[in-house]
Amino acid sequence: MEDRKQKVLLAVVHDYIATAEPVGSRTIAKKYKLGVSPATIRNEMADLEDQGFIEQPYTSAGRIPSELGYRYYVDFLMRKQELSKEEEELIRREYRAKVRDVGQVIHKTGLLLSQLTHYTAMVLTPRIGISSLKHVQIVYMHQSRAMVIAVMDNGAVQHRMIEIPESITALDMETISRVLNDKLQGLTMKSIKLNLIKEIYSELARHKNVLDMVMELIQDSLTLEVEDKIYLGGVFNMLNQPEFHNVEKIKTMLSIMEQEKLLCNILEGGGEDEGVTVRIGGEIDQWDMKECSMITAPYTVRGRKMGSLGVLGPTRMEYAKVVSVVDYLTKYLSRTLERMIQGVRK
Amino acid sequence: MEDRKQKVLLAVVHDYIATAEPVGSRTIAKKYKLGVSPATIRNEMADLEDQGFIEQPYTSAGRIPSELGYRYYVDFLMRKQELSKEEEELIRREYRAKVRDVGQVIHKTGLLLSQLTHYTAMVLTPRIGISSLKHVQIVYMHQSRAMVIAVMDNGAVQHRMIEIPESITALDMETISRVLNDKLQGLTMKSIKLNLIKEIYSELARHKNVLDMVMELIQDSLTLEVEDKIYLGGVFNMLNQPEFHNVEKIKTMLSIMEQEKLLCNILEGGGEDEGVTVRIGGEIDQWDMKECSMITAPYTVRGRKMGSLGVLGPTRMEYAKVVSVVDYLTKYLSRTLERMIQGVRK
DNA sequence: TTTAGCACTCAATAACGTAGAGTGCTAACA
DNA sequence: TGTTAGCACTCTACGTTATTGAGTGCTAAA
Numbered sequence: 001m002e003d004r005k006q007k008v009l010l011a012v013v014h015d016y017i018a019t020a021e022p023v024g025s026r027t028i029a030k031k032y033k034l035g036v037s038p039a040t041i042r043n044e045m046a047d048l049e050d051q052g053f054i055e056q057p058y059t060s061a062g063r064i065p066s067e068l069g070y071r072y073y074v075d076f077l078m079r080k081q082e083l084s085k086e087e088e089e090l091i092r093r094e095y096r097a098k099v100r101d102v103g104q105v106i107h108k109t110g111l112l113l114s115q116l117t118h119y120t121a122m123v124l125t126p127r128i129g130i131s132s133l134k135h136v137q138i139v140y141m142h143q144s145r146a147m148v149i150a151v152m153d154n155g156a157v158q159h160r161m162i163e164i165p166e167s168i169t170a171l172d173m174e175t176i177s178r179v180l181n182d183k184l185q186g187l188t189m190k191s192i193k194l195n196l197i198k199e200i201y202s203e204l205a206r207h208k209n210v211l212d213m214v215m216e217l218i219q220d221s222l223t224l225e226v227e228d229k230i231y232l233g234g235v236f237n238m239l240n241q242p243e244f245h246n247v248e249k250i251k252t253m254l255s256i257m258e259q260e261k262l263l264c265n266i267l268e269g270g271g272e273d274e275g276v277t278v279r280i281g282g283e284i285d286q287w288d289m290k291e292c293s294m295i296t297a298p299y300t301v302r303g304r305k306m307g308s309l310g311v312l313g314p315t316r317m318e319y320a321k322v323v324s325v326v327d328y329l330t331k332y333l334s335r336t337l338e339r340m341i342q343g344v345r346k
Numbered sequence: 347m348e349d350r351k352q353k354v355l356l357a358v359v360h361d362y363i364a365t366a367e368p369v370g371s372r373t374i375a376k377k378y379k380l381g382v383s384p385a386t387i388r389n390e391m392a393d394l395e396d397q398g399f400i401e402q403p404y405t406s407a408g409r410i411p412s413e414l415g416y417r418y419y420v421d422f423l424m425r426k427q428e429l430s431k432e433e434e435e436l437i438r439r440e441y442r443a444k445v446r447d448v449g450q451v452i453h454k455t456g457l458l459l460s461q462l463t464h465y466t467a468m469v470l471t472p473r474i475g476i477s478s479l480k481h482v483q484i485v486y487m488h489q490s491r492a493m494v495i496a497v498m499d500n501g502a503v504q505h506r507m508i509e510i511p512e513s514i515t516a517l518d519m520e521t522i523s524r525v526l527n528d529k530l531q532g533l534t535m536k537s538i539k540l541n542l543i544k545e546i547y548s549e550l551a552r553h554k555n556v557l558d559m560v561m562e563l564i565q566d567s568l569t570l571e572v573e574d575k576i577y578l579g580g581v582f583n584m585l586n587q588p589e590f591h592n593v594e595k596i597k598t599m600l601s602i603m604e605q606e607k608l609l610c611n612i613l614e615g616g617g618e619d620e621g622v623t624v625r626i627g628g629e630i631d632q633w634d635m636k637e638c639s640m641i642t643a644p645y646t647v648r649g650r651k652m653g654s655l656g657v658l659g660p661t662r663m664e665y666a667k668v669v670s671v672v673d674y675l676t677k678y679l680s681r682t683l684e685r686m687i688q689g690v691r692k
Numbered sequence: 693t694t695t696a697g698c699a700c701t702c703a704a705t706a707a708c709g710t711a712g713a714g715t716g717c718t719a720a721c722a
Numbered sequence: 723t724g725t726t727a728g729c730a731c732t733c734t735a736c737g738t739t740a741t742t743g744a745g746t747g748c749t750a751a752a
Contacts, residue, residue, distance in 0.1 A: 024714050024715085025714075036725075037726050039727070058734075060715045061714065134487060135485040147481075147501065149497070160447075235604070236603075236604055239600060247592075254585060368745090371745075371746080385694070385696070386694060404703070407744080
């Protein structure tokens with residue numbers, strides 16, 4: 001595309017992103033100093049419209065970028081916009097404060113994401129993957145209650161309260177723990193064979209019903225269908241966007257936001273296994289989101305994809321800024337998780 | 347209040363709840379068969395307005411209930427509306443399905459609450475209260491990593507990954523675990539004395555840095571500022587209410603919904619330690635919520651209040667229905683939690 | 693005490709006119 | 723051949739005005 005045409009397109013995109021109003025030739029001539037008259041710009045715009053990069057909402061209004069226009073902008077015209085010193089400082093500070101458990105980190109990340117971009121942030125909780133058993137422990141609580149705890153090699157911990165017969169002693173529980181650890185340690189769900197289980201049951205025949213409950217927890221922990229949880233933040237930022245001044249649109253938007261499953265699919269739909277993905281309007285294959293764009297990226301631990309995060313905004317989004325923020329935060333999150341989890345299966 | 351006046355008030359409240367339109371005298375005469383003409387009803391309405399139970403949005407419109415009117419309705423006129431068989435069945439089924447951990451139960455309850463009422467549901471996670479240490483365990487993971495697990499007597503479990511010197515052996519970790527269990531078991535934060543800690547440190551002097559990290563986890567677990575989490579559901583139900591067809595209102599609403607802390611305070615502001623509380627309009631002391639009502643109730647385990655749940659809707663809310671649902675679900679939730687948690691401090 | 697009749701009020705809706713932003717086209721210009 | 727000024731034309735947004743209709747309050751009769 002000729003240089004001047006690109007400049008005009010860039011002007012349209014920038015101005016529309018900034019003002020949310022259709023952009024006219026006069027405005028461009030005045031604000032963007034291309035050194036030519038409005039009439040010339042009009043000619044260029046007519047061409048750009050023919051080629052499908054911009055469109056008119058109605059005869060004799062200004063132009064707005066089409067999806068194709070945004071796409072061209074993102075792919076060829078956009079220049080990465082680094083974070084400011086203050087923003088980097090903010091991120092560093094926030095992460096320092098609360099880095100205790102994974103949930104908190106995810107939460108914090110989402111908060112930062114929505115604060116920095118002023119759009120809606122979505123962060124998927126890490127999907128840990130296949131794990132093996134590291135340790136089982138039965139802790140006597142009181143009367144007829146005990147706590148079973150299972151630790152996985154990937155650092156996940158599950159616990160459950162169980163009811164135990166009055167007759168059982170602390171020693172019994174230690175025995176059970178010990179036998180289970182001996183037999184099952186290091187095994188994944190798949191590698192636990194039927195006769196191994198039989199063996200355990202025969203060895204601990206006296207405690208069948210306790211064993212039942214413990215084995216159930218172990219099984220649950222090992223097969224754990226990771227209940228893809230998602231953190232959502234800054235939903236109400238969307239309402240400040242003029243394109244959502246229509247109640248109907250807000251409604252469809254919010255109803256999507258309440259369907260966690262759907263959101264997860266959309267978030268994961270980015271494809272690529274690494275790097276920032278930009279999806280514009282219809283490229284998100286969710287009919288109700290035609291007027292939105294998403295910028296997503298997976299975060300990793302030791303090179304393995306653990307989950308994704310992303311930003312949802314109107315197609316008229318500040319792409320340059322958001323791409324930088326998403327990129328920066330994914331890396332930061334990856335590093336932080338790496339330090340926390342570690343024990344991921346190699 | 348005279349009988350007929352009550353009937354008129356009731357008619358106004360019912361009709362306004364159903365239609366969201368100011369109610370005129372003709373409508374009442376037609377729909378509610380009081381056996382008198384519109385003119386008579388007009389007179390009664392004029393009286394009711396003088397007494398402050400109903401009001402006119404503008405001259406020559408119908409009447410709508412005032413806050414006082416709703417209050418009178420809730421206190422004297424409203425008749426409890428039992429749940430239908432289908433609804434009870436739904437609740438039972440949903441609870442059967444997933445009752446594994448506390449988080450899931452809270453989530454389910456919120457979902458049900460919003461589904462059954464078609465308003466916004468809020469459920470506070472249980473606040474467990476002072477706890478004492480039941481068990482500490484250090485589990486070796488791999489290379490220089492270990493997992494510390496602390497179990498409280500109230501059934502809470504905390505875990506954290508720590509870094510350990512290569513030199514440390516599995517036996518060492520067992521020793522540390524054993525010493526800590528011996529010394530600290532059964533103690534609350536308050537009852538751990540300084541010289542007890544010194545004693546531990548001197549006994550395990552060799553492992554000072556490991557001990558540091560373990561003690562930190564124990565301290566965190568025991569002091570655990572219960573991070574009042576809240577489950578929110580059905581926010582978008584609000585948008586179906588005609589009173590929220592105004593974008594500005596939706597905005598203030600949503601911005602409140604994103605402030606968890608604030609929500610917790612509001613939810614807890616109900617006062618009473620048991621039973622369903624109805625707060626109408628300004629009775630919620632949150633300025634932006636003048637046009638909303640809340641119906642809340644605390645849930646308990648063994649008679650001790652653990653948290654609250656509630657429903658937020660427009661002042662024009664189906665009070666009778668919602669009160670029943672809230673009442674029913676609090677009891678159901680209390681029973682379910684009782685079965686799950688048990689070990690609460692007596 | 694109740695009711696019919698009637699004048700009056702006021703929001704909501706529709707109908708109309710106007711202003712302004714922006715275009716496309718044409719013709720002149722470099 | 724590319725650029726620019728001029729101008730007629732288009733279409734939305736907005737403000738003004740008229741119309742409708744629901745609902746009231748008051749009065750006087752039953």
